Amino acid sequence: xxxxKYPFAILVAALFTVALTTPISSFANIIWLSSMNLPVxxxxxxxxxxxxxxxxxxxxxxxxxxxxALAFSLVGLIQKYISKTKYLYPIAGALxxxxxxxxxxxxxxxTEVLGGNRTILGKFLHCVAGFAGGYxxxxxxxxxxxxxxxxxxxxxxxxxxxLGLVLNWIFTPISAASDFGFIFNELxxxxxxxxxxxxxxxxxxxxLFSILGVITLNSAWFFSVGIVYISxxxxxxxxxxxxxxxxxxxxxxxxILGILPLALGAINSYQKKKAEV
Amino acid sequence: MKIITISSxxxxxxxxxxxxxxxxxGGLSEIxxxxxFKKNNILYxxxxxxNERGKSTLFLxxxxxxxxxxxxKKIIFEAKAFRRVPIHMGAKIDFLSDGTLLLxxxxxxxxxxxxxxxxxxxxxxxxxxxxxxxxxxxPFIGNKTILPEIxxxxxxxxxxxxxxxxxxxxxxxxxxxxxxxxxxxxxxxNYGWPAITYGIDYSGAVISPFTKMEGMEQPLKYWVxxxxxxxxxxYDGDLYPELKDSFLITALVSRDVKKIKKTNSLISExxxxxxxxxxxxxxxxxxxxxxxxxxxxxxGKLLKVLSTKE
Numbered sequence: 357x358x359x360x361k362y363p364f365a366i367l368v369a370a371l372f373t374v375a376l377t378t379p380i381s382s383f384a385n386i387i388w389l390s391s392m393n394l395p396v397x398x399x400x401x402x403x404x405x406x407x408x409x410x411x412x413x414x415x416x417x418x419x420x421x422x423x424x425a426l427a428f429s430l431v432g433l434i435q436k437y438i439s440k441t442k443y444l445y446p447i448a449g450a451l452x453x454x455x456x457x458x459x460x461x462x463x464x465x466x467t468e469v470l471g472g473n474r475t476i477l478g479k480f481l482h483c484v485a486g487f488a489g490g491y492x493x494x495x496x497x498x499x500x501x502x503x504x505x506x507x508x509x510x511x512x513x514x515x516x517x518x519l520g521l522v523l524n525w526i527f528t529p530i531s532a533a534s535d536f537g538f539i540f541n542e543l544x545x546x547x548x549x550x551x552x553x554x555x556x557x558x559x560x561x562x563x564l565f566s567i568l569g570v571i572t573l574n575s576a577w578f579f580s581v582g583i584v585y586i587s588x589x590x591x592x593x594x595x596x597x598x599x600x601x602x603x604x605x606x607x608x609x610x611x612i613l614g615i616l617p618l619a620l621g622a623i624n625s626y627q628k629k630k631a632e633v
Numbered sequence: 634m635k636i637i638t639i640s641s642x643x644x645x646x647x648x649x650x651x652x653x654x655x656x657x658x659g660g661l662s663e664i665x666x667x668x669x670f671k672k673n674n675i676l677y678x679x680x681x682x683x684n685e686r687g688k689s690t691l692f693l694x695x696x697x698x699x700x701x702x703x704x705x706k707k708i709i710f711e712a713k714a715f716r717r718v719p720i721h722m723g724a725k726i727d728f729l730s731d732g733t734l735l736l737x738x739x740x741x742x743x744x745x746x747x748x749x750x751x752x753x754x755x756x757x758x759x760x761x762x763x764x765x766x767x768x769x770x771x772p773f774i775g776n777k778t779i780l781p782e783i784x785x786x787x788x789x790x791x792x793x794x795x796x797x798x799x800x801x802x803x804x805x806x807x808x809x810x811x812x813x814x815x816x817x818x819x820x821x822x823n824y825g826w827p828a829i830t831y832g833i834d835y836s837g838a839v840i841s842p843f844t845k846m847e848g849m850e851q852p853l854k855y856w857v858x859x860x861x862x863x864x865x866x867x868y869d870g871d872l873y874p875e876l877k878d879s880f881l882i883t884a885l886v887s888r889d890v891k892k893i894k895k896t897n898s899l900i901s902e903x904x905x906x907x908x909x910x911x912x913x914x915x916x917x918x919x920x921x922x923x924x925x926x927x928x929x930x931x932x933g934k935l936l937k938v939l940s941t942k943e
Binding site: 378381382385388389392394395400403404407408410411412414415466467468469470471474527531 | 657717718720742743746749828829833834835836837838839840841842843846857
């Protein structure tokens with residue numbers, strides 16, 4: 357089955373650009389913290405890089421999707437009138453990234469939101485990231501794509517979004533616990549252990565399941581994630597209406613997080629059966 | 634700049650106010666009366682403006698109020714904290730019992746790392762004499778690599794400053810996303826920003842994975858999530874017995890006043906005036922001890938707090 361490859365190629369290229377962009381700010385920060393004789397080590401550096409990729413990256417991802425959509429559409433139009441060159445998309449990616457970061461400062465905050473973009477070297481590296489994003493886009497659109505490309509794209513975006521919860525539970529579990537209403541220091545030792553153990557396992561496992569689904573295209577992984585989150589939503593409602601816990605709207609998010617991978621798994625299974633027939 | 638007579642409602646424009654850079658978070662920030670105002674009519678103003686070379690920074694001016702006009706104006710301090718736009722100015726003033734004054738100078742947002750360097754005024758509390766000269770007992774006097782006006786460093790955007798009768802100094806700073814702080818200020822100390830913090834950047838980026846470091850002070854209290862503290866007084870009057878001996882901190886995001894009581898090392902907090910449901914910008918006392926709140930925004934209101942005794 358052929359699909360509209362362009363929008364999904366933009367989603368992938370933008371995420372790839374995010375992955376190249378956020379470490380620029382992370383490393384600028386790590387270098388400065390090290391210069392202050394703070395005990396920066398592998399673990400704390402990894403914490404900065406991964407959190408920046410997820411939290412700063414989520415903000416950037418939306419921006420880069422829009423800028424790439426505009427720039428690459430324009431390139432597509434231009435290419436109807438000039439001879440095709442493989443560097444047009446990369447150059448467009450570099451220029452639009454540089455321009456967007458410039459405009460963000462000039463017309464919105466008037467402050468440099470990205471720490472890594474304060475220096476000329478940082479600005480150059482952001483443009484290089486845009487160039488690489490454009491190059492990947494060019495590769496992705498160079499041949500026809502199947503529905504599996506869509507499933508993989510959506511699966512990786514899904515994993516990217518829940519990565520924030522995973523990182524919170526791995527690196528800052530006490531803060532993550534407080535988001536769920538637990539006052540960590542008021543729990544006894546066994547309860548603390550259970551809280552950290554089970555919640556971290558819950559989010560890490562669902563993250564890994566979705567990554568495995570993307571890699572193997574085995575629907576069982578997507579269904580596993582979906583069942584876990586749908587169950588969380590169901591038992592949330594049971595807790596509210598049967599056991600009288602406070603009403604919360606988290607179940608909406610849990611159902612959404614459950615339905616998405618279930619849908620991906622179902623589409624994947626349907627396609628495979630269709631192919632077998 | 635205006636003078637409001639609350640009893641009559643009369644509003645008078647003051648002539649001769651300094652030319653400010655009214656942009657972003659900049660403009661006329663603070664007006665404080667000299668402790669001997671009744672005798673000398675002198676007041677102090679902080680504001681953001683462009684200097685002679687066209688650079689934006691924080692200024693402190695002294696002036697005499699005479700017939701609703703400012704005369705004998707003198708810029709007594711210009712911060713070596715030049716920035717593109719006037720943001721994170723700090724700009725609070727208070728007086729120490731020895732007649733010197735303290736001024737908060739914010740980190741300028743884009744220059745936050747400079748709060749840890751002592752060759753500039755970003756993220757510093759400044760101590761100077763009323764004529765702008767530097768007191769001879771400032772903590773870094775004698776070290777030629779350090780600006781002599783610096784009293785403390787490692788601050789972000791300090792919008793609350795209180796000097797107690799017993800000489801203790803308390804300050805709060807408007808943190809990033811999470812990490813607003815309430816600090817006890819002691820001369821020469823480093824308050825850690827941005828090397829250590831309990832907050833993250835507005836963009837979601839990590840500022841620092843560290844919250845503690847030897848040689849850097851811990852806040853007495855911090856807020857995660859942010860309350861966005863905007864001003865602070867210490868109330869020790871008698872008109873509002875329920876507020877007595879408390880720090881009152883206005884907050885923009887939590888839309889209330891945080892009543893903070895400090896008893897030895899214990900800090901208690903209570904949310905008051907939350908029913909106003911307004912972003913609260915400032916808090917102050919009238920000469921007769923009545924409490925006033927200022928709400929934020931284009932339709933900002935000056936609210937008088939009635940005493941239960943009234």
